Amino acid sequence: MHDSLGLEPLVGGIPPIRSRRGPRRRRPAKLHADKGYDYDHLRRWLRKKGIRHRIARKGIESSTRLGRHRWVVERTVSWLAGCRRLHRRYERKTEHFLAFVGIAATLIGYRRLTK
Template structure:
């Protein structure tokens, strides 16, 4: 028997976050497709990278257009952002958030159909592409993700990444908002941002351009590269197929939420969780 893509525990977290369905125009109209089935279809497209119209009928998730419309509406309603914040709070409750440091990095992907937030990729012969900017905690848990054109410099997104990290609750007292340190490679080297971080009482540990090797940041900064690899295991994120930037941003946020869920489920089942693949 095939494994369920959406288990009962995850669905109990997702279901209260969904907006109420619109009223039927006619009592004799077609019954609205079950939300859990549609959510399963969206997860299937995210993981496999299949076009919406090739969604297998055997999954009983409705047509690909139904799943696309529901994904669009849920992205507009902020469902994926709410799901990500809820899972971050549960991870903190399970003592799986390391806010002693956060690490930023980015990765470029090809945008085969163009669209907004695309640009010439300097690492891919100036073909149209987009860039995924990511910030994670000390354990590699994704905290925030931003989509930009591939020709945007990494340093321009450092402060938006940090400012976009939601307050993480899950325990009594103040939610987590300010990390102790920020780590990044030389692409984020900027004295202006160093001063801003110091004014916020955050220690910047950012590599300097032109300096020799030996900063030793790679010993601890590898977790963000591992999380980027986890994100790109979702085949819909390896290449940007969506012309609409909001749909690709929705997939990015949903991918971060699924990574948080897998980390949380392993923390529940194993006191010494190991990295998943």
Template sequence: MAASRMPDAFFDLAAHHLPPERTANPSGGRPPIDNRSIVRALWFVLTTGCRWEDVPGELGCSGRSAHRFLQLWEEMGCWDRLHADLLRLLHQADKLDPDLVIVDAVMVRAFGGGASTGPSPVDRRKKGTKHTLLVDRHGAPLAIRTAGANASDHRQIIPLVMDFPRVGGKPGRPKELPDELYADRGYDSDGTRRLLAWLGIEPQIARRKTPHGSGLGKIRWVVERTIAWLKGLRRMRIRYDRSPVLQDAWNTLAVCVICFRLLHDGDT
């Protein structure tokens, strides 16, 4: 259960990107919930995968209140700013290499359906969602996009690349786009290769119906490890939220947790 307890250092970073704490009403009434308790409850739900109703009262924030603030802070851009800050700190600590990126995806079941879901080709056409990740050479998640489980892999690359973050943390202008992109056979498309080359990115995408042993796996393995870390956050194993805003919030909060663990532990 140690992983379900939010480290104080995580909130210290997140606090700079959250709205100011609300003050108590001098006329009385219910006291406002402090930001630390809200983030603590969100960390607990993300790591344990529990229902909102099962959030322990001792965390200082009910599950329903945490649910409300998760969506509100996503709409305010708080999680995106936290992610950008963590990437900056990773770059500053030489734990991020934005020159080379790797792409891969993971499919999860979507109970109840919702936006960006579709019949899963690997789960008897049950409703599912596909999360496509863009990571750097060390496995740090740079971007994540959600689509229906039946969405073509090669159509996810270009929108994901356009989400490439401009990471600061070192002298000089931040990179607009990576130099190289690696992906497996599921992303094989000559049209995608031409678009990537036009953007100035060298595509290293394995071709279908060719013998294995290209050697690309020696670089691509880090994205599979990051996917394992993502699924280690139990709320990300199954999609329960129909709302695309809530799903985007979980996506960004999950990659923030992974970046934080890379920054402080070197491994998750």
């Protein structure tokens, strides 16, 4: 599946965000994305939801300006890809795969804390 097709379910599945004051926020305030998400229907959908977006445009600008925001996500994904079982996706059931993601995240966090 192309990444752009998964954006709406991903944003829709974000749980409420706890805040110090006021009600819980139901959606993020802004979204940074690369050229893979440069579609008018996605921009309109985000605008309708009240989410400010910063999406690099194909053929007009480079994605390098988004680098400082994307780097954290890319680094985390590369850490998880270092686990062979997750990288190859041996598990067919989603529950099993998510359990291994949790185990891998715990191990990565433990290694970072013990350094």
